[in-house]
Amino acid sequence: MSKKAKRSIVTGVTPVDTYDSISIKRINTLHPQLVDSAMRVFNKARSKGIPMYVMWGTRSMGDQQVMYRYGRDLPGKIITNNRPGYSAHNYGLGLDFCLYWNKVLFTWEDIYERWYWRQRWLKVVFMFEEEGWDTGWRWTNFEPYHVQNLMGNTMLDLVRKYEQVKDRNNWLEALREQDKNQGVHIQSPETTRGGDRDSELG
Numbered sequence: 001m002s003k004k005a006k007r008s009i010v011t012g013v014t015p016v017d018t019y020d021s022i023s024i025k026r027i028n029t030l031h032p033q034l035v036d037s038a039m040r041v042f043n044k045a046r047s048k049g050i051p052m053y054v055m056w057g058t059r060s061m062g063d064q065q066v067m068y069r070y071g072r073d074l075p076g077k078i079i080t081n082n083r084p085g086y087s088a089h090n091y092g093l094g095l096d097f098c099l100y101w102n103k104v105l106f107t108w109e110d111i112y113e114r115w116y117w118r119q120r121w122l123k124v125v126f127m128f129e130e131e132g133w134d135t136g137w138r139w140t141n142f143e144p145y146h147v148q149n150l151m152g153n154t155m156l157d158l159v160r161k162y163e164q165v166k167d168r169n170n171w172l173e174a175l176r177e178q179d180k181n182q183g184v185h186i187q188s189p190e191t192t193r194g195g196d197r198d199s200e201l202g
């Protein structure tokens with residue numbers, strides 16, 4: 001990453017290593033109203049000695065399309081059930097994380113049998129919940145690495161809004177501009193607890 005990019009995106013923290021820099025960069029791809037919230041979790045995790053790594057922030061419709069094709073018309077395993085437009089990532093409202101140690105990334109599958117690491121993973125999940133995010137760890141289709149905050153929308157609301165934007169090249173900017181004008185606020189923990197089944201889309 002260039003020095004210039006580093007300076008322009010960091011929100012109140014100095015990256016200590018490449019993993020930090022990449023994570024911070026990815027957090028900064030999220031909806032502007034979620035960046036501070038995600039950074040608070042990231043900083044809190046780090047201050048507790050939890051090495052959290054952000055695997056995905058915003059994912060373009062093109063990337064989603066490619067991912068959707070795996071295990072269908074591309075060889076490999078199915079990695080997502082969500083067509084483009086049906087993942088919180090497409091709107092910058094979802095984030096995937098994992099942990100790392102000694103430059104090795106640990107997925108949930110790697111660590112869930114190890115109490116020490118599982119506790120740390122769950123602490124990150126709960127920190128996101130304290131910030132009002134919905135966590136895939138609680139979902140019936142279990143996505144322990146996935147957290148999202150649809151900011152009061154259902155997934156279908158988001159799909160409809162996306163379809164209404166005329167400018168296909170700048171649709172994400174257009175949606176964010178709309179949110180700004182409408183003064184959309186992120187959900188409080190009270191309104192997200194209990195879970196909106198519509199949001200069970202990773």
Ligand SMILES: [Zn+2]
Nearest residue numbers: 095096146202
């Ligand atoms: Zn995800």
